Amino acid sequence: MILDVIVEDKKKKLKEHKNRISEEKMKELALACERKSISFYEALAKPGLSIIGEFKKASPSMGKIKMTMELTDRIDEYNESVDAISCLTEEDHFLGNTEYFKEIRKISPLPMIRKDFIIDPYQIYEAKVIGADCILLIAAIISDDQMKEYDKLAAKLGMDVLVETHDEEEMERALKIHPKIIGVNNRNLKDFTISLENTKRLRPMVPEGTVFVSESGVTTKEHIAFLKECKVDALLIGGAFMLSEHPKELAADWKALYDKN
Ligand SMILES: O=C(O)c1ccccc1NCC(=O)[C@H](O)[C@H](O)COP(=O)(O)O
Numbered sequence: 001m002i003l004d005v006i007v008e009d010k011k012k013k014l015k016e017h018k019n020r021i022s023e024e025k026m027k028e029l030a031l032a033c034e035r036k037s038i039s040f041y042e043a044l045a046k047p048g049l050s051i052i053g054e055f056k057k058a059s060p061s062m063g064k065i066k067m068t069m070e071l072t073d074r075i076d077e078y079n080e081s082v083d084a085i086s087c088l089t090e091e092d093h094f095l096g097n098t099e100y101f102k103e104i105r106k107i108s109p110l111p112m113i114r115k116d117f118i119i120d121p122y123q124i125y126e127a128k129v130i131g132a133d134c135i136l137l138i139a140a141i142i143s144d145d146q147m148k149e150y151d152k153l154a155a156k157l158g159m160d161v162l163v164e165t166h167d168e169e170e171m172e173r174a175l176k177i178h179p180k181i182i183g184v185n186n187r188n189l190k191d192f193t194i195s196l197e198n199t200k201r202l203r204p205m206v207p208e209g210t211v212f213v214s215e216s217g218v219t220t221k222e223h224i225a226f227l228k229e230c231k232v233d234a235l236l237i238g239g240a241f242m243l244s245e246h247p248k249e250l251a252a253d254w255k256a257l258y259d260k261n
Helices: 002-020 023-031 040-045 071-081 098-107 121-130 144-156 168-175 197-205 221-229 239-243 247-259
Strands: 050-055 084-088 112-115 134-138 160-165 181-185 211-215 234-237
Touching: 002 121, 023 121, 040 050, 040 084, 040 160, 040 181, 040 211, 050 071, 050 239, 050 247, 071 098, 071 247, 084 098, 098 112, 098 121, 112 121, 121 134, 121 144, 134 144, 144 160, 144 168, 160 168, 168 181, 168 197, 181 197, 197 221, 221 247, 234 239, 239 247
Parallel strands: 050 084, 050 234, 084 112, 112 134, 134 160, 160 181, 181 211, 211 234
Antiparallel strands: none
């Protein structure tokens, strides 16, 4: 499965990162960070639909994405239309980079999530150092103990956590740590097919007060109408925005549609 390949490559990349900046040093840098996080949770918890706009250069399902605009123009549009930003930092399969993250951090006042495949505390310290307000924890690639430990570490560093799940079993595991933000990925990572039914099926498992995010495959007005029925708090949208020449208008239209009575 693609996730196994990504995780194996991530382990190799981690070694390279640790050779450049040691674990001890990264920890020291993170603990010395003076930047106060912007609450990712609050940005998504407010009334109405919240949108996390994603920046990515490629993905296993889309391949290399043809850029419709420069990074700065895109982020200017996101700054005016979405509630938070997701930036892929995974290098091998998404062509992401911590440098893009830092570049966006400099020009956006919005809370930002480091979107990566987190399997080691080093990446959480690194997230803090590059200016992340939130990290993604993918239930499918970590144990219960890791989930608990990484959640605690993120909180210690003043960052929120978005726990991503794909099915009932992962949702039950995730709920054990009482996450403030929980996501359901609509993409089947074996064959990349999208089913928003994932969101509909898992939605009732999520307790009130927890911010519920539907992730992946949101590309049409019909999807927005369907997700409104599911009563999601937020959407994570990547491909549709990256392929659009007007992501600001798209985000505004979809929010208006969702929030309309
Ligand atoms: O998008 C992929 O191909 C993918 C493959 C393997 C693991 C994760 C993957 N996607 C990560 C994401 O979570 C999406 O980038 C994000 O949910 C936005 O999805 P979309 O709006 O469909 O671009």
